Amino acid sequence: MQQTLNTTLLIIGGGPGGYVAAIRAGQLGISTILVEGQALGGTCLNIGCIPSKALIHVAEQFQQTRHHSQGSALGINVSAPTLDIGKSVEWKDGIVDRLTTGVAALLKKHKVQVIQGWARVVDGKTVDIEGADTRIQCEHLLLASGSKSVNLPMLPLGGPIISSTEALAPKALPKRLIVVGGGYIGLELGIAYRKLGAEVSVVEAQERILPAYDAELTQPVLESVKQLGIKLYLKHSVEGFDAATHTLQVRAPNGDSLQLETDQVLVAVGRKPNTQGWNLEALNLEMNAAALRIDNRCQTSMRNVWAIGDLAGEPMLAHRAMAQGEMVAELIAGQHREFNPTAIAAVCFTDPELVVVGKTPDEAKAAGLDCIVSSFPFAANGRAMTLESKSGFVRVVARRDNHLIVGWQAVGVGVSELSTAFGQSLEMGARLEDIAGTIHAHPTLGEAVQEAALRALGHALHL
Numbered sequence: 416m417q418q419t420l421n422t423t424l425l426i427i428g429g430g431p432g433g434y435v436a437a438i439r440a441g442q443l444g445i446s447t448i449l450v451e452g453q454a455l456g457g458t459c460l461n462i463g464c465i466p467s468k469a470l471i472h473v474a475e476q477f478q479q480t481r482h483h484s485q486g487s488a489l490g491i492n493v494s495a496p497t498l499d500i501g502k503s504v505e506w507k508d509g510i511v512d513r514l515t516t517g518v519a520a521l522l523k524k525h526k527v528q529v530i531q532g533w534a535r536v537v538d539g540k541t542v543d544i545e546g547a548d549t550r551i552q553c554e555h556l557l558l559a560s561g562s563k564s565v566n567l568p569m570l571p572l573g574g575p576i577i578s579s580t581e582a583l584a585p586k587a588l589p590k591r592l593i594v595v596g597g598g599y600i601g602l603e604l605g606i607a608y609r610k611l612g613a614e615v616s617v618v619e620a621q622e623r624i625l626p627a628y629d630a631e632l633t634q635p636v637l638e639s640v641k642q643l644g645i646k647l648y649l650k651h652s653v654e655g656f657d658a659a660t661h662t663l664q665v666r667a668p669n670g671d672s673l674q675l676e677t678d679q680v681l682v683a684v685g686r687k688p689n690t691q692g693w694n695l696e697a698l699n700l701e702m703n704a705a706a707l708r709i710d711n712r713c714q715t716s717m718r719n720v721w722a723i724g725d726l727a728g729e730p731m732l733a734h735r736a737m738a739q740g741e742m743v744a745e746l747i748a749g750q751h752r753e754f755n756p757t758a759i760a761a762v763c764f765t766d767p768e769l770v771v772v773g774k775t776p777d778e779a780k781a782a783g784l785d786c787i788v789s790s791f792p793f794a795a796n797g798r799a800m801t802l803e804s805k806s807g808f809v810r811v812v813a814r815r816d817n818h819l820i821v822g823w824q825a826v827g828v829g830v831s832e833l834s835t836a837f838g839q840s841l842e843m844g845a846r847l848e849d850i851a852g853t854i855h856a857h858p859t860l861g862e863a864v865q866e867a868a869l870r871a872l873g874h875a876l877h878l
Contacts, residue, residue: 417548420528422448422611424747425542425553427534427693430457432724433559434518439744441525443452446553450520450544450669452533457561459733461549465514466583467603469507474610487797489803498611500588504724508582508636536694539720555719555747556692556705559740560693560724562686569596571654576656576680581605589613589678593663599763603685606766610842616646616675618653629775635806635826636765643766646672647844654784656680689728703728711753712746713739735759758822767807768830769783772837773822776812785815787847789871791863793827795878798858804828810869811847818847818872829860836864847871 424440431449440447454461465757480496483489520528530551532544540549541697564578572578582604590613594605609615617624617640624640624647625633633859641646654664655673662674701708701716706728710822713721716736721743724736742752761767779786790810793799799807811822823837850868855861862877869875 417550419550419725420448421552422446422528423553424448424555424557424744425551426450426559427536427542428457428559428724428726429455429518429529429560430559430561430736431459431733432561432740432848433457433557434522434559434740435560435737436657436723436744437527437565438521439604439741440526440747441527443521443744443748445744445747447526448528448530448553450530450534450542450551452531455518455522455529455556456511458563460514461516461581462509462580462774464733466507467579467600467607468764469510470503470609472584473507474607475766477612478610498805499584501610504584511589520591528846534693536697539698539717548599549791557740557743558695558715558720558722559724559734559736560689560695560726562731563689564612564682565685565687567595567684569653570680570682572682573677574658575661576682576792578682580634582608582681591679592616592679592866593618593675594681594682594683595663596683596685597649597687598683599625599765599769600685601681602640602682602765603763604681606640606643606688609645610766612756614644616648616677618648618651618663618675620649620650620652624649625765625769625860627798628763628771629771629777629824632769632771632775632810632824635767636763636769637804639766646729648675652801686725686731688728690726711755713754717758725824730759730761732761733758756842757844758838760838761829763832764831767804767827768825770823770825770830770837772824772834773820773841775822775824776778776810776813779812779821784821786821787811787815787871788812788817789813789867791866791870791875791878793860793863795866796863798860798862799827801858803830809833809867811864811867813847813868813871820847820850820868823864825863827860827863833861834862836861 423446426449437447437449460583483491483493484495489587532547535543535613570576583762590615592608592615594601594617595615605615650668652666665673707722709722709727713723715722723739725731745752760772776788790808792808811826855865866875
């Protein structure tokens, strides 16, 4: 016999958006049920952000050790290292396990009922759990089902053709890997695999790698990719894969067909909202292309049905989903909130790393703003030199009339950690003088932030 549960808030999806919404709702005393078909933490924690950064760290450590085995400028010499990829994956899985266990403990602490199973929407207030013989009635329904990898029809997954999920849990390393897609997912993993010893090629349909970022910002990454010996096939389109000969068929810009031999093909051409397979269409909600249309309070076109994170389209970022989830819980508790961040940082963990917060010079121009654009190179930063990482720069975009900062960009070692300072300065309405007049600790990479602002004002000290 089917059991019926009643709750104030029902959340479909236990990724960053869903679990944060559940924890905040629990803190606010809202009766909450969270339904998740796989592991808590969603894509980000299990097969995305966290495991990819772990693998990137392994790759970096291995490459550094290999570098020292050939005699380094630092005077460190070691014998040639070997890699036990099974042990590396085990270490990565240990991190994921600790984090997902932590999420489960937090949900329990805040009295959130977690149901393991696949949700099937009946209507805006009713959801069935497949295989659990359970029906849930709710006052508020929060949809947080995330996104999934885009597949290419000419490259069906299986065998040597893998997605990022399989790439993050290798049983063994391929001798040769072709990455289809030169965006941030493809390049992060392609660079990691190259550092781990694989021969890597990247096939990208656009005319340059990381096409979502501007050319000046991606130039240091392009140089690094070439230095690592990664082969680039830009403006090339994929036509298919021949399993018998282990070759990827690719069409060049001049129309020629190329046969690229490889052991594995990683398909990394982006992600799309996860709208299929759980009867979402029963709600007949308004769409924005392939994503759900939401307002500035994350409400869908149906009253008391909310949507957050990747399901609501770009930017598909875990930190956006978390902020939205927290807000929705507070709205349900009767607080007045709106989702209107000044900027959401986008970080790319390539080598070197990339950060974009707010408007780029081109976006500022397109918005009709007359801006000062100023950058400071890490080649003139003492801390970058001590880290053997002199490539890259910090760039600031500020209005010419009142010096209000509208954007920050950076490329270089460890610049992901500068994203917080960038976000805060925009959120707090900082002007160039505010950043220039703040004493920055020496020696740090953050000094380049101050120097970029000083240079915009016409008096950089170290350039």
